[in-house]
Amino acid sequence: MTAWQRSVRVTGLVLGLALAGCGGSEDGESPADERLGGVAQPDTEIEAASSEPAPEVAPFDEAVSVGIDARLRSDRRLMVEGTTNLPEATRLQVLVERELSGVRWQERTVVEAGGGFAAGPFGPGSGLPDGGYRITVNMPPASVQPSEVRARLGEEGQHLRGPLVQPSRHGLGQVISASQRFLVGSEPRHTTDQVEVMEVE
Incomplete structure (x- = not known):
């Protein structure tokens, strides 16, 4: 080789x-x-x-209640406080509208431990003029609520009940809306609505 x-x-x-x-x-x-x-x-x-199941949470099983209170600060701007039986951490939107002009102010807030919530101050820097105002508290759809709130209310708010409950305008399940009319000033107009007259502190 x-x-x-x-x-x-x-x-x-x-x-x-x-x-x-x-x-x-x-x-x-x-x-x-x-x-x-x-x-x-x-x-x-x-x-x-x-694959472990999420912890069981009792669904919300009572009629929704919302109480609205307001006070006029010394600068004539409005502070809104309220109470509700909605779960803690529920997101809310507070809207204040002047009836005469339709001008609106709004702010987001959440339900605190114990059921309280607060928002404000509302109004221009020069203060709110005398007249009628409507304060509305809305709960946005469950789809934008925290997971622990959705677990109680249902993914589409199906566990909500009571006269404050209504269908969402966008087809996103049930929401809540509560409103209260307030009069600012010393000479309120004649009205058949349930109102509260507020004086400057």
Whole structure:
């Protein structure tokens, strides 16, 4: 055998060993797959943790109540406070509208522990002129509420009940709306509405 033939044979042997070491099995499984029996093993601990049910929460089972109170500060701007039996952390929107002009001020707030909420001050820097005002407290749809609130009220507010409950204008389930009329000034107009007259502190 010539030196050239020996060189070709050695080169072929080296290439054969190199290909055997780099390649996987014929069906494309990697050596790691072969050690695990060719089947990817699921992480059973993670799966078990994610399949645990969420803790049970009692649904909201009483008629919704909202009490609204307001006071006029010395700068003639309005502070709104209220109480409700809605769950703690429920998001609310408080709206104050002047009846004569339709001018509105609004602010978001949340129900605190114990059922209280507060918003304001409302009105221009120069203060609210005398006249009638309507204060409205709205609860936005359950879809924008925190998860712990949705768990009590239902994903579409289906556990809400009572005269304050109404369907959302956008088809997002049930919402609530409560309003109260207030008169600012010393000479209120004649009205048949339930109103409260506020004087400057």
